[in-house]
Amino acid sequence: MGHPKIDNQLTSLNNVAIIMDGNGRWAKANKLKITQGHAKGVGVVKDIVEECIAQKINTLTIYAFSSENWSRPKSEINGIKTLIIKAISDQVPELVEQGVKLNFFGNLEDFGPNVINKISLAEDATSLENPSLQLNVALGYGGRKDIIQTTKLLAEKVKDGKISLKDINEDIFAEFSVVPIDNIDLVIRTGGDKRLSNFLLFQIAYAEIMFIDKLWPDFTKQDFISCLESFKNVERRFGKRI
Numbered sequence: 001m002g003h004p005k006i007d008n009q010l011t012s013l014n015n016v017a018i019i020m021d022g023n024g025r026w027a028k029a030n031k032l033k034i035t036q037g038h039a040k041g042v043g044v045v046k047d048i049v050e051e052c053i054a055q056k057i058n059t060l061t062i063y064a065f066s067s068e069n070w071s072r073p074k075s076e077i078n079g080i081k082t083l084i085i086k087a088i089s090d091q092v093p094e095l096v097e098q099g100v101k102l103n104f105f106g107n108l109e110d111f112g113p114n115v116i117n118k119i120s121l122a123e124d125a126t127s128l129e130n131p132s133l134q135l136n137v138a139l140g141y142g143g144r145k146d147i148i149q150t151t152k153l154l155a156e157k158v159k160d161g162k163i164s165l166k167d168i169n170e171d172i173f174a175e176f177s178v179v180p181i182d183n184i185d186l187v188i189r190t191g192g193d194k195r196l197s198n199f200l201l202f203q204i205a206y207a208e209i210m211f212i213d214k215l216w217p218d219f220t221k222q223d224f225i226s227c228l229e230s231f232k233n234v235e236r237r238f239g240k241r242i
Contacts, residue, residue, distance in 0.1 A: 013231055016052065017061040017184045017207070019199055020045070021191030022215025024076075029215075035079035040217040042087045046094075051221045052133050053098060055228060059134040059181050063199050067107065067142030081115055084139070088118045092125055101131035103180045106141030136180050143201030150177045150202075179203055186231050188224075190216045208234050 020041055027037025045062060052060045065080060095102060104119045119139075153176045157163045163172070174182040184200055184207040192213045196204070210227050212219065 013185050013228065014058040015061070015181055015184050015186075016057055016059070017063070017187045017200055017204065018048070019063045019187065019189040019191075019197060020216040020219075021189060021193060021197075023217060025191070026215040026217040033079075034076050035083060037217060038080060038083055042083065042091075044216060044219055046091065047221050048219075048224055049095075049098070049100060049133065049135060051224050053100070055225075057133060059136060061136040061138065061179075061181055061184065061200065063138050063141070063197070065106070065139045065141075066198060067140055067145055068198065070110070070140070081111060084111070084115055085118050088122045092122050095126055095135070099128060099130075099132035100126060101128045101134045102126040103134060103136045104139055105136060105178045105180055106139040107145075108139055110140045134180070138179075138199070141178070141199075143196075143198045146177055146179065147202060173202065177202065183207075186210070186227065188212060188227050190214055190219050 023037035023041040024034050025037075026040065027034050030037075049060065064084075070077065092102070102122050104123065108116055108119060150173060154163070154168055154173070157176075158165055158168075171182075179200060179202070181203060184204045187196070187199075187204055187207045187209045189196075189209070190212045192211070192215075194211045196209075208231055210230065212223065212227070214223060
């Protein structure tokens with residue numbers, strides 16, 4: 001049975017971001033290992049990617065691992081690294097078939113050569129000029145750190161005379177950020193917490209934000225469609241009086 005299509009042109013819904021929270025709590029509630037919760041969450045990503053393609057969303061940006069997540073137990077981090085490699089190996093052939101372009105961003109070097117190599121191969125395999133969806137995956141990413149790093153890069157460019165101070169604007173800042181998308185229209189956070197957790201702080205300046213109580217492994221395509229439907233009913237003014 002087909003899902004209803006959302007009129008993206010009418011609602012200007014092109015770029016969606018998701019904070020996928022609740023894998024660990026879901027695993028504990030189901031008396032499973034934390035890594036099993038993360039593995040279940042990967043399956044949900046697959047479903048949402050399929051729905052994004054069906055709804056003709058341009059980009060989906062997911063928060064897979066934040067810069068703060070490094071403080072978690074070493075066993076969980078090692079499990080996540082293993083899962084990243086497995087997920088890429090399992091999912092890339094299907095993503096290629098679907099026409100999905102993969103982009104990873106964040107401090108990727110912290111994940112080690114095995115993960116970096118897999119990421120590089122995945123990005124090369126899905127390098128498409130006209131993808132059905134651009135899937136951006138944040139790994140070891142933090143919004144504040146990104147802003148600081150981008151500011152330093154711009155300062156160096158000014159110091160070297162490659163750009164002038166007056167050239168710096170929002171477009172230039174976005175160009176030098178590690179984030180491969182300028183503006184987010186809709187942010188969805190699962191898991192019940194109502195905070196942004198240092199995610200895309202520059203890019204979500206005018207995004208609509210929806211907090212969902214369901215844990216990420218329980219989030220469904222229909223839940224996603226409900227979020228898109230809710231977005232359709234929002235009047236986006238961008239500071240203007242309409």
